[in-house]
Amino acid sequence: MIKRKICVVTSSRADYGLLYWPMKKIQDDPDLELQLIVTGTHLSGSFGHTYKLIESDGFKIDKKIEIIESGDSNVAVIKSMGHTLIGFSNTFNELSPDIVLVLGDRYEMFAVTQAAFVSNKVVAHMFGGDTTEGAQDEAFRHGMTKMSYLHFTSNEVSRQRVVQLGEEPERVFNVGSTGVDYIKNLKLLSLKKIENDLKLTFKKQNILVTYHPVTLENNSYKEDFKELLNALEELGDEFGIIFTKSNSDAGGRLIGEMIDEFVEKNPSSFAYFSLGQLRYLSVMSKVDLVLGNSSSGIYEAPSMGVATVNIGDRQGGRLQSKSILNSSPLKNHILNNIKIAMDLDCSKIETPYGNGNSSSLIIEILKKFPLKENCLKKKFYHVERNYES
Structure with a gap:
């Protein structure tokens, strides 16, 4: 049986924590092959060269792509986005993954998704449909949704928003947050x-x-x-x-x-x-x-x-x-x-982001969801609404 190749892209300490358990489960699944691309602040000494932590966790890095422009102005961010498109321009053709797994809403991940989309790769997007009204991430996230084929949302409201953006419901899955998975499986330090x-x-x-x-x-x-x-x-x-x-x-x-x-x-x-x-x-x-x-x-x-x-x-x-x-x-x-x-007692607080099995749900879908020929030709799904005159 030919393994389905899943290419995971991580660009920061924040998304790596959320990607750890999906990566681990892909790596351990006999029907899947993990391809790993590390980019962004992971490769910057100013942010602690956190790619070393990924390697110490037992993951083999297939590609390291430097994209961060010196400085923290809007101009530097725009240049970093350009470096991302250039750096990833041939990467997905070289690795030839069946699915590219991306997370979130960062500007560099938006550019990564652009590169995968233009390379005609199936993109699976984690945590679309969320809203962050005070940040550019809002637009990046929704843009990534429209370039993606499979969608893993962190809650039911977000799932409905992704469908509202025109994505067919059978490709949109409320799986919860993998951050809860990480906590449930973690042995905390004393x-x-x-x-x-x-x-x-x-x-x-x-x-x-x-x-x-x-x-x-x-x-x-x-x-x-x-x-x-x-x-x-x-x-x-x-x-x-x-x-x-x-x-x-x-x-x-x-x-x-x-x-x-x-x-x-x-x-x-x-x-x-x-x-x-x-x-x-x-x-x-x-x-x-x-x-x-x-x-x-x-x-x-x-x-x-x-x-x-x-x-x-x-x-x-x-x-x-x-x-x-x-x-x-x-x-x-x-x-x-x-x-x-x-003074708050938070010991029994309930969270809307799942119960710690998000990664398992994601892996089963990545493994079994049928990828039909020409599946990237998506139809816009119209949500029926009753508008008052």
Whole structure:
């Protein structure tokens, strides 16, 4: 029997954590062959050369494609997208996969999907249909949906949105989030191990902070993040603050510089480029609160029983558990929400993102879904609606 070749593309620490279990199950399945392309910030020393973590996890990397342009301006992002198209221009023809598996909504993954689509490859897209009203990712995600043939959504509302975009329901599957899979299968590090690895000592109360630039706002993220830092400074030394630095979006390096300045002045604060998924989730399990605008506060934190204060509009529109408080980017509002969140009991919080079997569902579909000749010629599926005059 000829194995079905599944080409997985990972570009950052964030998507790798969500792709780990699908990759592992593809690798272990006798009917499938894993092809792995590593790109983006994985290959950047500024972000910790995280491709080494992928190799240490036992995965063979078939291709490393460098795409990141120096700098964090919109121009640098556009150039990185161009590098992605050029770098991937012949890759899919060389590897000749049956299916290309992509995840999410990042600008570089949008360009990867473009390259796969123009190369006439079947694209399977994880987590289309979500909404993030404050970020360019919203448009990238929906664009990736229209270039994809198979769709794996994280919840039922997102499944309906993908169908609303014209995708035939029989190709759209609500599988839940693979982030929940990762948590369910993870053996977390002990507090002592975390403290030894990160060279810090936890305080009585601790906050994990991840904040990314809001790409649809005109540089207001600088002032917004300054408000967050002012709020943290007012908490004083009784709180331990653990920062993970921003992604490669325009403005990410400035956020990193502001974090470094804060940590230098506040001895109970620590900052890291990349903790890796195991350390990151282990830290999350030990803190009292996740603070910022990262999707991990929406997806993973509720499954860990940890409260989230979500700041601003970057995650606007995503389904949320009751452990998540939304705050404007103003110091007093942030402080008030931190106080409320610290008193929340999140031990029995339910999440709308599945029960930890998402990867198994994805693999069965990748393995068995029929790929008919000319299947890329998709018909637009019209959703019947009753419009009032």
